[in-house]
Amino acid sequence: MENIALIESFSEFKDDKLIDRVTLMAILEDVFRNALKKKYGEDDNFDIIVNPDKGDLEIWRNRIVVADGEVEDSNREISLAQARKIEPDFEVGEDVSEEVKLVDLGRRAILALRQNLISKIHEHDNTNIYKQFKDLEGEIYTAEVHHIRHRAIILLDDEGNEIVLPKDRQIPSDFFRKGENVRGIIESVELKGNKPTIIMSRTAPGFLEKLFEQEIPEVFDGLITIKKVVRVPGEKAKVAVDSYDDRIDPVGACVGMKGSRIHSIVRELGNENIDVINFTNNEQLFITRALSPAKITSIKMDEEAKTAEVMLKPEEVSKAIGRGGHNIRLAGQLTGYEIDVYREGVEEDVELKEFTDEIEDWVIAEFSKIGLDTAKAVLEQDVNDLVRRTDLEEETIKDVMAVLRSEFEE
Structure with a gap:
C-alpha cells in the first residue's frame, strides 16, 4: 500500500466523522509512531510529516554516520558505506535523514496500522458523541424507533447515534412502532468500554418540566417559574408554578382557556392528569392547594416533623386520596410533608x-x-x-x- 493510498482511505472516515484537520494530523501521527515503535523499538528519532489536505504523508528516520564496522544501534546509527549510497559526500559524525516507505514496515504492520487507525477514529468519534450528549442531559430530544426489544426501545437520531429508552423509562400506555418519532429527555450518558450509552426517559419529572418550557411561552421566557414537578407517569402529576409578575396568573397561563395550552402536554404523556398549582411559601396554604380538588376544613401541622393532619368532610376524603392514593401521595411529595387525612365529625375509628x-x-x-x-x-x-x-x-x-x-x- 502506498502512503497516499492509506491517506485516501482515511479521508473516507474524515468526511463521515467531520474530524478537523488538527485532530486528523494528531491521530495519524500517533498511529504511525506506534507502528514505528513495533518495527524499530523506538520512534523519537523519526520525523512524521502529515498533509491531510494534499493526501500525502512522509516518514523520515534520522541517524548518525559512524565508521564501517562500528554500528552498535542500527536504528540510530548508519555505516559510512551505507550513508554514501544515499549521498556520496557524507562523512563520519554527520546526520543522515532517510525516508521510510510504508512498504518497509511490512505487510502485517500495514494491516495492523490500518486497523489501529480505524480504532482511533472510532474512539475519537465516541468521545465526541459522549461530550455532545453529556451537554444535552436534562434536555428534550427526538429520535426514531429503530428496534423494539422486550426491555428497551432502541432509537436512532438523524446522525445515526443510538439512544436507549428502557421499559421502566416509558409511560405505561406508551406504544411505539418502528420508524415512529419519540420524544423524551436525555437522562444519562455513560462511557462503557469507550462506547457511549445514552439513556432517554419519558417518566422523569424533568420531561414534564421541559414540555412546559416548549409549549408555554411564559415559562420559556422566564415570566413563569416551575418550582417543582412530581409525577406518577401516565396517571397523575402536580406542577407548582410561580411568577414574579403580579399581573400574570401562572396557573391560568399554563392551563389556557378550557385547557387549550396544556392539552398537547397531556396528550404527549398518555393523558396524564396534570394539576397546576400556585406555589406559595405559606406551607399550610400550599398543602391546601396541593390536595386539590379536595376542600379542606382545617390543618394541624408539625413543621419540625414535617407532618400535617388534614380534616375534611367525609365526602371530600376520596377526592383528597385520589384513585390509587395518587393525589395524597403526590401532594406529600410536592409539599415535603407527610399528610394524614381525618374525617370531620368522626371521633372514633379503627385501623x-x-x-x-x-x-x-x-x-x-x-x-x-x-x-x-x-x-x-x-x-x-x-x-x-x-x-x-x-x-x-x-x-x-x-x-x-x-x-x-x-x-x-x-
Whole structure:
C-alpha cells in the first residue's frame, strides 16, 4: 500500500466523522509512531510529516554516520558505506535523514496500522458523541424507533447515534412502532468500554418540566417559574408554578382557556392528569392547594416533623386520596410533608390492621393501596367502586364490610 493510498482511505472516515484537520494530523501521527515503535523499538528519532489536505504523508528516520564496522544501534546509527549510497559526500559524525516507505514496515504492520487507525477514529468519534450528549442531559430530544426489544426501545437520531429508552423509562400506555418519532429527555450518558450509552426517559419529572418550557411561552421566557414537578407517569402529576409578575396568573397561563395550552402536554404523556398549582411559601396554604380538588376544613401541622393532619368532610376524603392514593401521595411529595387525612365529625375509628384476626393481610393491603387504612374509610365507599379500584371480588368486599360494620354496632 502506498502512503497516499492509506491517506485516501482515511479521508473516507474524515468526511463521515467531520474530524478537523488538527485532530486528523494528531491521530495519524500517533498511529504511525506506534507502528514505528513495533518495527524499530523506538520512534523519537523519526520525523512524521502529515498533509491531510494534499493526501500525502512522509516518514523520515534520522541517524548518525559512524565508521564501517562500528554500528552498535542500527536504528540510530548508519555505516559510512551505507550513508554514501544515499549521498556520496557524507562523512563520519554527520546526520543522515532517510525516508521510510510504508512498504518497509511490512505487510502485517500495514494491516495492523490500518486497523489501529480505524480504532482511533472510532474512539475519537465516541468521545465526541459522549461530550455532545453529556451537554444535552436534562434536555428534550427526538429520535426514531429503530428496534423494539422486550426491555428497551432502541432509537436512532438523524446522525445515526443510538439512544436507549428502557421499559421502566416509558409511560405505561406508551406504544411505539418502528420508524415512529419519540420524544423524551436525555437522562444519562455513560462511557462503557469507550462506547457511549445514552439513556432517554419519558417518566422523569424533568420531561414534564421541559414540555412546559416548549409549549408555554411564559415559562420559556422566564415570566413563569416551575418550582417543582412530581409525577406518577401516565396517571397523575402536580406542577407548582410561580411568577414574579403580579399581573400574570401562572396557573391560568399554563392551563389556557378550557385547557387549550396544556392539552398537547397531556396528550404527549398518555393523558396524564396534570394539576397546576400556585406555589406559595405559606406551607399550610400550599398543602391546601396541593390536595386539590379536595376542600379542606382545617390543618394541624408539625413543621419540625414535617407532618400535617388534614380534616375534611367525609365526602371530600376520596377526592383528597385520589384513585390509587395518587393525589395524597403526590401532594406529600410536592409539599415535603407527610399528610394524614381525618374525617370531620368522626371521633372514633379503627385501623384496618386491628382486624387481622378476621381479615387476611393481603385483603387489608389491597385497601391500603387505594388509601383506605381505617374501618370507616372503607365503610364510606361504594361496593361497586371498590370492585373497580381493587383486585378484590364483590363478595370479599361485602364480607369485609360486614366485619367492620359489626365493630360499630351497639
